[in-house]
Amino acid sequence: MSPAPPAAALEVSGLSHSFGARQALRDVGFRIAPGDFTALLGLNGAGKTTLFALVTRLYHSRQGRVTVFGHDIRRQPSAALAAMGVVFQQSTLDLDLTVRQNLAYHASLHGIAGSRARTRIEEELERVGLADRRDARVRQLSGGQRRRVELARALVHDPALLLLDEPTVGLDIESRRFLIEHVRHLCRQRGLAVLWATHLIDEADDTAKVIVLHQGQVLDQGPVPEVNVRAGVTTLRATFDTLTGQRQEGGGR
Numbered sequence: 001m002s003p004a005p006p007a008a009a010l011e012v013s014g015l016s017h018s019f020g021a022r023q024a025l026r027d028v029g030f031r032i033a034p035g036d037f038t039a040l041l042g043l044n045g046a047g048k049t050t051l052f053a054l055v056t057r058l059y060h061s062r063q064g065r066v067t068v069f070g071h072d073i074r075r076q077p078s079a080a081l082a083a084m085g086v087v088f089q090q091s092t093l094d095l096d097l098t099v100r101q102n103l104a105y106h107a108s109l110h111g112i113a114g115s116r117a118r119t120r121i122e123e124e125l126e127r128v129g130l131a132d133r134r135d136a137r138v139r140q141l142s143g144g145q146r147r148r149v150e151l152a153r154a155l156v157h158d159p160a161l162l163l164l165d166e167p168t169v170g171l172d173i174e175s176r177r178f179l180i181e182h183v184r185h186l187c188r189q190r191g192l193a194v195l196w197a198t199h200l201i202d203e204a205d206d207t208a209k210v211i212v213l214h215q216g217q218v219l220d221q222g223p224v225p226e227v228n229v230r231a232g233v234t235t236l237r238a239t240f241d242t243l244t245g246q247r248q249e250g251g252g253r
């Protein structure tokens with residue numbers, strides 16, 4: 001008999017959410033395995049941020065289920081939240097605190113203090129190339145550096161699942177490339193599971209998995225080559241356009 005499959009890093013099933021009469025998510029389901037890099041692709045208003053709010057327990061889901069490494073977000077929120085790191089679309093750094101203070105505050109919320117906190121903070125700042133800016137106030141950093149601080153902060157408690165909502169918005173090409181390559185590297189090296197929400201289709205290459213979310217519904221999901229075959233086209237952009245009924249206008253997205 002083969003052993004039971006390991007728990008998914010993130011499993012979402014039957015998830016729906018409405019704001020009054022507006023249905024933002026409809027019966028959304030997917031599974032992310034440890035080590036997977038999964039791009040959640042959707043245009044503005046697709047429901048990406050709403051999905052993040054439900055998975056991170058900012059909103060309560062009335063319909064559906066979310067589990068993180070087998071922990072139900074409703075029944076075992078502490079265990080589920082301890083296993084995830086999040087980079088929200090809007091920065092939540094305190095601009096008047098130093099880089100290190102921002103990370104230390106986050107570490108203490110996760111019960112990490114003293115020398116353990118100092119070590120973890122130093123390790124993560126080293127990893128994103130910002131150890132020499134540890135005592136700078138966040139206000140003094142560029143947009144790209146702030147994003148890197150947010151990434152380091154999200155990983156300081158060593159989660160095995162990382163969620164990022166439109167992490168490259170507003171960044172220049174170099175900062176964007178750094179962020180994508182760094183996160184992809186963490187998937188390969190640490191087995192980190194990643195859900196990367198974006199409207200930029202080129203942020204998912206052929207080795208990624210994708211979830212195409214449109215008007216609150218998952219239109220298709222899986223490894224990029226497989227969703228392309230199902231859509232009957234050869235590129236992810238063409239797949240996205242075919243599924244969502246968008247006209248191809250080149251560039252832009």
Ligand SMILES: Nc1ncnc2c1ncn2[C@@H]1O[C@H](COP(=O)(O)OP(=O)(O)OP(=O)(O)O)[C@@H](O)[C@H]1O
Pocket residue numbers: 019022023024042043044045046047048049050051166199
């Ligand atoms: N607080 C809210 N009250 C009412 N409607 C909302 C609220 N938040 C989101 N919506 C609506 O829910 C739908 C999904 O929005 P959501 O922000 O989740 O999409 P998104 O894919 O994250 O888009 P964007 O990339 O623009 O942030 C949209 O129709 C939006 O107008």
